[in-house]
Amino acid sequence: MSRRSNSGALPLVAVLFGVYALSFVGPAAQQRKGTALRAGGESVPTGLVWPSPEAEEKLREVDGIKLYPTHAWKDEMDPIVDASAKLEDTPVIVGVAADSGCGKSTFLRRILGALGTEVKPGHTAIGDMMTVICLDDYHTNDRAGRKATGLTALDARENDFALMGAQIEALKTGKAVYKPIYNHDTGNKDPPELIEPNKVMVFEGLHPIYDEKARSQLDLAIYIDIVNDVKFAWKVQRDVAERGWTEEQVREDIEKRLPDFSKYVDPQKANADVVLRYEPSDKGLPFLKVKLIQKKGGKFPMVTLKKDLSLSGSEPGATLKMYDDDWFGNDVTVVEMDGEIDMDNMEEQLKEVESNLEGLGAKSAEELTEAMVSLKSSPGSQNGTGLLQTVIAMKVREIYEKITGKDA
Incomplete structure (x- = not known):
C-alpha cells in the first residue's frame, strides 16, 4: 500500500451506489423533485464560454x-x-x-x-x-x-x-x-x-x-479513496441496472475519465489529514476491506485499536487490525476492517469493537454502537464503511468542540 498512487482511479460516482445511500437529497435530485433553487432564478444558458x-x-x-x-x-x-x-x-x-x-x-x-x-x-x-x-x-x-x-x-x-x-x-x-x-x-x-x-x-x-x-x-x-476493482464493480451494477448500459459502455465511460481523475483528483489524497480507503476484501468481492488512514501529526485526532479483533458469525466474518505505514511520504496509522459483522448480532459485536477503540472522543461508552444501530438499514452498515464513517463523524465533532470550546 505504502506509495501506491492509485493512478487510473475511477470516478467516485460509484460511491453513491456501493458505499453511500442518499439519506438526504442532493442538488440534482432536488431539482428533479421540483424544489426551487435557493437563488430563485430560471435556469437559462448564458451562451458564453x-x-x-x-x-x-x-x-x-x-x-x-x-x-x-x-x-x-x-x-x-x-x-x-x-x-x-x-x-x-x-x-x-x-x-x-x-x-x-x-x-x-x-x-x-x-x-x-x-x-x-x-x-x-x-x-x-x-x-x-x-x-x-x-x-x-x-x-x-x-x-x-x-x-x-x-x-x-x-x-x-x-x-x-x-x-x-x-x-x-x-x-x-x-x-x-x-x-x-x-x-x-x-x-x-x-x-x-x-x-x-x-x-x-x-x-x-x-x-x-x-x-x-x-x-x-x-x-x-x-479523501474518499476507492480502488479500481471496487469502483468498477459498483458502477457496472448501478449503470447496467438503472441505465440499461452494457459492461463495455460502462468501461468506456470510466476509461475516458481516467487521465483527468489521475491528474487532478487522485493526487489530493497525499495532502489529506485522513483517507477512507476501500479495497476488495481478502475474501474477494463483493466483500470489502476498509481502511482509516490517519496522518501522524495531522489535523485528524488519532484513533487507535487496543488489539486485533476477529468477529465470527455469519460469513465472511470480520477482522480488525492496526498498523503503521507510509502514505505518499507521510507517516500514518491505519485502522483496517476486513469483511462484515454478523447483522443478527450487530449490537454485541459493535460493543466489542467500540470497547477496543481508543481516542474515539465518544460522549458515552456506547455512542458509536448506538449511532451505527440507528442507521442499521443504510448501505455499508455491515462493514467498515459504516463503522469508519461514524468514527470520522465523531472526530469532526471533536474538532469543532476543540476549535470553538463548546459542546456540539
Missing part, C-alpha cells in the same frame, strides 16, 4: 476577484458581502474530496448525527449548524461550454479556484458570499445564491484539497 472574446467583454472585477460572466452573475451581486448576523465563533471548515454527485450521503448524515443537527434540502443543504456546499458549483463553464473547450469537469482549468479560495476564506472570517450554482439537471450555470457563514461548513466535491489557498482554510481534509 470562458475563455472567449465575448466572455472577456463582459468580465468584471471586484476587489481583485474576477467575476467570469459564465457564472451568470447579476449586476447587483458582489462575490463577498457582509453577513446578516455575526457568528460567535469562527466557522469550522471541512473538505471532503470525492467525485461529483457524492455529497448528500450517509457519510454526511453520520456527521449530522454526531453534531446533533439536521439540514434542509435545497441546491445547497443548510441547517442551523451545518452547511454543505458542492464544489461542482465552481465549474467555470456550463455543460455546453465544456464541450466547446474540450475539457472535462475534473480538469483544473475548468474550475474557478481563485473564486473558490477567496470565498472559503471569506466564510472562514465570517463574511457571506454569492456562490455560483451549477444546475446538474440542465447543465447551466444559474445565478449565484447567497450563502451565510455557519458553524460547520462542509465543502465536498472534486477539488477541495487541490488548490493551496482553499486547502489552507480547511480545519480537516478528508
Whole structure:
C-alpha cells in the first residue's frame, strides 16, 4: 500500500451506489423533485464560454476577484458581502474530496448525527449548524461550454479556484458570499445564491484539497479513496441496472475519465489529514476491506485499536487490525476492517469493537454502537464503511468542540 498512487482511479460516482445511500437529497435530485433553487432564478444558458472574446467583454472585477460572466452573475451581486448576523465563533471548515454527485450521503448524515443537527434540502443543504456546499458549483463553464473547450469537469482549468479560495476564506472570517450554482439537471450555470457563514461548513466535491489557498482554510481534509476493482464493480451494477448500459459502455465511460481523475483528483489524497480507503476484501468481492488512514501529526485526532479483533458469525466474518505505514511520504496509522459483522448480532459485536477503540472522543461508552444501530438499514452498515464513517463523524465533532470550546 505504502506509495501506491492509485493512478487510473475511477470516478467516485460509484460511491453513491456501493458505499453511500442518499439519506438526504442532493442538488440534482432536488431539482428533479421540483424544489426551487435557493437563488430563485430560471435556469437559462448564458451562451458564453470562458475563455472567449465575448466572455472577456463582459468580465468584471471586484476587489481583485474576477467575476467570469459564465457564472451568470447579476449586476447587483458582489462575490463577498457582509453577513446578516455575526457568528460567535469562527466557522469550522471541512473538505471532503470525492467525485461529483457524492455529497448528500450517509457519510454526511453520520456527521449530522454526531453534531446533533439536521439540514434542509435545497441546491445547497443548510441547517442551523451545518452547511454543505458542492464544489461542482465552481465549474467555470456550463455543460455546453465544456464541450466547446474540450475539457472535462475534473480538469483544473475548468474550475474557478481563485473564486473558490477567496470565498472559503471569506466564510472562514465570517463574511457571506454569492456562490455560483451549477444546475446538474440542465447543465447551466444559474445565478449565484447567497450563502451565510455557519458553524460547520462542509465543502465536498472534486477539488477541495487541490488548490493551496482553499486547502489552507480547511480545519480537516478528508479523501474518499476507492480502488479500481471496487469502483468498477459498483458502477457496472448501478449503470447496467438503472441505465440499461452494457459492461463495455460502462468501461468506456470510466476509461475516458481516467487521465483527468489521475491528474487532478487522485493526487489530493497525499495532502489529506485522513483517507477512507476501500479495497476488495481478502475474501474477494463483493466483500470489502476498509481502511482509516490517519496522518501522524495531522489535523485528524488519532484513533487507535487496543488489539486485533476477529468477529465470527455469519460469513465472511470480520477482522480488525492496526498498523503503521507510509502514505505518499507521510507517516500514518491505519485502522483496517476486513469483511462484515454478523447483522443478527450487530449490537454485541459493535460493543466489542467500540470497547477496543481508543481516542474515539465518544460522549458515552456506547455512542458509536448506538449511532451505527440507528442507521442499521443504510448501505455499508455491515462493514467498515459504516463503522469508519461514524468514527470520522465523531472526530469532526471533536474538532469543532476543540476549535470553538463548546459542546456540539
